[in-house]
Amino acid sequence: MFSLGVSDHIMVAHSFADPFFGPAQRLHGATYGVELTLRTSTLGPHHVVMDIGALRDILRGVLATLDYSNLDEHAAFPGRTSTTERLAEFLAKSVAQELVKLPADTAPPPPATLSVLLRESPVAWASYELPLPAVGAAR
Amino acid sequence: MFSLGVSDHIMVAHSFADPFFGPAQRLHGATYGVELTLRTSTLGPHHVVMDIGALRDILRGVLATLDYSNLDEHAAFPGRTSTTERLAEFLAKSVAQELVKLPADTAPPPPATLSVLLRESPVAWASYELPLPAVGAAR
Amino acid sequence: MFSLGVSDHIMVAHSFADPFFGPAQRLHGATYGVELTLRTSTLGPHHVVMDIGALRDILRGVLATLDYSNLDEHAAFPGRTSTTERLAEFLAKSVAQELVKLPADTAPPPPATLSVLLRESPVAWASYELPLPAVGAAR
Amino acid sequence: MFSLGVSDHIMVAHSFADPFFGPAQRLHGATYGVELTLRTSTLGPHHVVMDIGALRDILRGVLATLDYSNLDEHAAFPGRTSTTERLAEFLAKSVAQELVKLPADTAPPPPATLSVLLRESPVAWASYELPLPAVGAAR
Amino acid sequence: MFSLGVSDHIMVAHSFADPFFGPAQRLHGATYGVELTLRTSTLGPHHVVMDIGALRDILRGVLATLDYSNLDEHAAFPGRTSTTERLAEFLAKSVAQELVKLPADTAPPPPATLSVLLRESPVAWASYELPLPAVGAAR
Amino acid sequence: MFSLGVSDHIMVAHSFADPFFGPAQRLHGATYGVELTLRTSTLGPHHVVMDIGALRDILRGVLATLDYSNLDEHAAFPGRTSTTERLAEFLAKSVAQELVKLPADTAPPPPATLSVLLRESPVAWASYELPLPAVGAAR
Numbered sequence: 001m002f003s004l005g006v007s008d009h010i011m012v013a014h015s016f017a018d019p020f021f022g023p024a025q026r027l028h029g030a031t032y033g034v035e036l037t038l039r040t041s042t043l044g045p046h047h048v049v050m051d052i053g054a055l056r057d058i059l060r061g062v063l064a065t066l067d068y069s070n071l072d073e074h075a076a077f078p079g080r081t082s083t084t085e086r087l088a089e090f091l092a093k094s095v096a097q098e099l100v101k102l103p104a105d106t107a108p109p110p111p112a113t114l115s116v117l118l119r120e121s122p123v124a125w126a127s128y129e130l131p132l133p134a135v136g137a138a139r
Numbered sequence: 140m141f142s143l144g145v146s147d148h149i150m151v152a153h154s155f156a157d158p159f160f161g162p163a164q165r166l167h168g169a170t171y172g173v174e175l176t177l178r179t180s181t182l183g184p185h186h187v188v189m190d191i192g193a194l195r196d197i198l199r200g201v202l203a204t205l206d207y208s209n210l211d212e213h214a215a216f217p218g219r220t221s222t223t224e225r226l227a228e229f230l231a232k233s234v235a236q237e238l239v240k241l242p243a244d245t246a247p248p249p250p251a252t253l254s255v256l257l258r259e260s261p262v263a264w265a266s267y268e269l270p271l272p273a274v275g276a277a278r
Numbered sequence: 279m280f281s282l283g284v285s286d287h288i289m290v291a292h293s294f295a296d297p298f299f300g301p302a303q304r305l306h307g308a309t310y311g312v313e314l315t316l317r318t319s320t321l322g323p324h325h326v327v328m329d330i331g332a333l334r335d336i337l338r339g340v341l342a343t344l345d346y347s348n349l350d351e352h353a354a355f356p357g358r359t360s361t362t363e364r365l366a367e368f369l370a371k372s373v374a375q376e377l378v379k380l381p382a383d384t385a386p387p388p389p390a391t392l393s394v395l396l397r398e399s400p401v402a403w404a405s406y407e408l409p410l411p412a413v414g415a416a417r
Numbered sequence: 418m419f420s421l422g423v424s425d426h427i428m429v430a431h432s433f434a435d436p437f438f439g440p441a442q443r444l445h446g447a448t449y450g451v452e453l454t455l456r457t458s459t460l461g462p463h464h465v466v467m468d469i470g471a472l473r474d475i476l477r478g479v480l481a482t483l484d485y486s487n488l489d490e491h492a493a494f495p496g497r498t499s500t501t502e503r504l505a506e507f508l509a510k511s512v513a514q515e516l517v518k519l520p521a522d523t524a525p526p527p528p529a530t531l532s533v534l535l536r537e538s539p540v541a542w543a544s545y546e547l548p549l550p551a552v553g554a555a556r
Numbered sequence: 557m558f559s560l561g562v563s564d565h566i567m568v569a570h571s572f573a574d575p576f577f578g579p580a581q582r583l584h585g586a587t588y589g590v591e592l593t594l595r596t597s598t599l600g601p602h603h604v605v606m607d608i609g610a611l612r613d614i615l616r617g618v619l620a621t622l623d624y625s626n627l628d629e630h631a632a633f634p635g636r637t638s639t640t641e642r643l644a645e646f647l648a649k650s651v652a653q654e655l656v657k658l659p660a661d662t663a664p665p666p667p668a669t670l671s672v673l674l675r676e677s678p679v680a681w682a683s684y685e686l687p688l689p690a691v692g693a694a695r
Numbered sequence: 696m697f698s699l700g701v702s703d704h705i706m707v708a709h710s711f712a713d714p715f716f717g718p719a720q721r722l723h724g725a726t727y728g729v730e731l732t733l734r735t736s737t738l739g740p741h742h743v744v745m746d747i748g749a750l751r752d753i754l755r756g757v758l759a760t761l762d763y764s765n766l767d768e769h770a771a772f773p774g775r776t777s778t779t780e781r782l783a784e785f786l787a788k789s790v791a792q793e794l795v796k797l798p799a800d801t802a803p804p805p806p807a808t809l810s811v812l813l814r815e816s817p818v819a820w821a822s823y824e825l826p827l828p829a830v831g832a833a834r
Contacts, residue, residue, distance in 0.1 A: 068301040068306040070306070400563070574741055
């Protein structure tokens with residue numbers, strides 16, 4: 001079993017509507033360290049899970065839609081529900097949508113899984129993992 | 140698959156009775172960085188695995204029973220057997236006992252697993268993972 | 279020359295009014311890792327710069343006034359000017375004000391300096407350092 | 418489920434023949450942070466997965482064959498194919514070969530898995546995991 | 557006293573001609589984590605030492621001249637002398653040359669110092685610090 | 696100004712006699728991450744502050760006298776006074792004693808300073824810095 005991982009980060013504002021969150025109901029923010037990992041059973045023709053530079057570019061493209069923004073206004077988190085878990089899920093699914101558009105010879109060899117881990121502070125993190133849909137599934 | 144993690148640390152003394160451990164038979168000590176991770180398939184009603192603050196408090200409560208102590212005198216490690224693996228197992232089981240006492244709407248959605256990873260130095264670590272007993276199992 | 283350092287973190291929202299900041303003019307946020315360092319030439323009667331627990335409590339008290347808030351509404355940063363440098367300066371001066379209230383036998387032995395370093399992301403940080411006013415200067 | 422991990426590093430030169438790698442076709446190099454993890458269901462007679470010092474020595478012995486070298490000249494990577502994934506695979510298999518030579522009372526209790534994770538930069542890493550062959554399999 | 561820091565990294569090959577370096581006489585390589593810090597007494601008109609994005613771009617521009625290369629062939633290190641100290645010195649002086657070209661209102665307020673710290677492995681690093689020449693000194 | 700740094704760690708037990716230390720009066724322990732830094736104005740004939748391997752060996756030799764021990768029994772800390780500050784001072788002075796024994800062509804070019812920073816937990820550290828006595832001062 002092989003894995004390949006790349007990291008990046010975003011800086012966002014948000015708040016929570018649910019009283020469950022106590023002081024985090026107030027508008028605040030976070031730097032999320034983002035760690036994206038792909039797992040595959042085999043390597044592709046280039047002896048890699050996929051190209052690191054291409055993977056970093058895909059991740060950056062997805063993150064750019066959120067970076068320097070207020071997640072309270074983002075359609076993916078209705079009712080101010082942008083928990084770290086939901087943000088990880090959104091990012092993982094967004095990256096997966098990009099990966100399935102890749103030509104087969106540059107995509108991760110199926111079957112593959114994809115996970116996004118978000119570090120919100122030195123003492124807390126959350127992640128979401130999903131099986132990567134087969135290449136071509138986006139068509 | 141979701142995960143949620145929190146970290147903390149303890150500072151303890153200990154030694155090993157078994158000659159297998161060479162110089163670590165002498166009384167010495169460690170700062171253990173403690174990383175607690177919960178894994179669940181779904182999120183609860185608040186869009187989280189569980190509340191980060193509540194999880195950190197539970198971890199701190201368990202760690203407080205060991206912090207600034209000599210593990211050689213602790214009943215959980217008879218015969219001076221507080222290896223990093225055994226300490227991780229003890230902490231994971233202790234946290235699990237607290238988690239199963241939580242009301243269902245604040246506990247991790249079953250089925251869940253719990254792991255404790257201990258970093259004993261910049262170059263060594265160990266962990267223990269167990270399935271989390273169903274909520275109410277403690278009754 | 280001795281130093282003593284402790285760390286903590288805060289999660290805040292903010293934005294910048296100055297067009298100089300480009301996309302950071304939008305409301306966003308940050309997790310600031312906070313590293314507080316005291317430097318002294320000598321140690322006090324207890325063989326320390328000062329008590330680590332007391333220093334962490336003072337830092338937490340200062341940080342609690344900002345944690346989970348929107349810095350755009352804070353009087354210390356008029357006109358939305360809460361750059362990392364200005365935030366470090368504010369925190370360093372706020373901690374200094376608390377330290378000079380300490381009894382001489384628990385305060386850092388003068389002369390002392392105090393610095394606050396803020397890590398805003400894995401790739402950027404800023405700090406502010408000032409000489410610590412003599413104990414009793416707050417009276 | 419238990420795990421035990423140790424880390425070390427190597428400093429090597431290499432290049433890639435495949436045009437797929439763009440600028441990395443040029444001779445360059447890397448410091449690889451190496452994280453070796455063993456996973457077992459049970460602990461051995463000494464309450465550990467295996468001895469940390471012995472595991473670090475085995476890892477160092479394997480790494481010493483590559484440290485301060487040019488991987489382009491190494492037989493394990495014909496045609497300049499020393500991707501991080503292939504290097505992780507090579508190291509994991511090499512460590513496994515050493516572990517199966519251990520006496521049963523000092524080896525990881527079977528069944529066990531072994532993984533090697535390589536950090537090639539602050540923003541990229543890869544790993545390879547394999548089931549550890551049963552002790553004695555090398556004979 | 558204020559500081560501002562940004563980080564990046566490069567991956568290079570090199571070797572040393574001097575027998576003093578033992579095994580590092582062989583062609584090998586390194587990932588250098590690069591930490592660039594500016595220190596100033598005051599902040600500029602935008603309440604910052606200088607723009608973080610601009611500083612990161614300058615650093616990247618300087619690093620791009622070395623990234624994915626063999627330092628043995630670089631004119632700055634004649635006779636294969638690219639020690640971590642000399643590399644830090646070269647990078648610091650190169651960044652300084654770029655900074656002095658900046659318009660006064662975006663450059664660090666003089667007097668300023670600049671340091672480059674290079675992390676070559678988890679256990680070793682080196683740095684070089686110089687006073688930043690006054691803005692306009694490059695003309 | 697150049698610097699060179701290396702790191703290592705020790706695992707020790709200790710306690711404090713002074714009631715000032717609260718729960719740390721109990722026998723406990725710590726993993727101390729040890730960061731040793733030399734600063735010099737110039738480089739020696741080999742284009743380095745000094746040889747990294749030699750510096751790591753000197754640090755290890757000094758640390759070996761404390762590793763896996765109980766500092767309460769060490770003559771350098773009478774009356775159970777092994778605070779992180781005093782331990783940093785002891786280590787810095789011990790390393791300095793070794794450095795001044797080096798031949799001039801392998802020692803750090805004078806004038807030099809030496810500092811030892813100890814990380815006792817993820818949230819606390821202390822250091823001690825001293826000017827390095829001139830080479831030959833030990834004779």
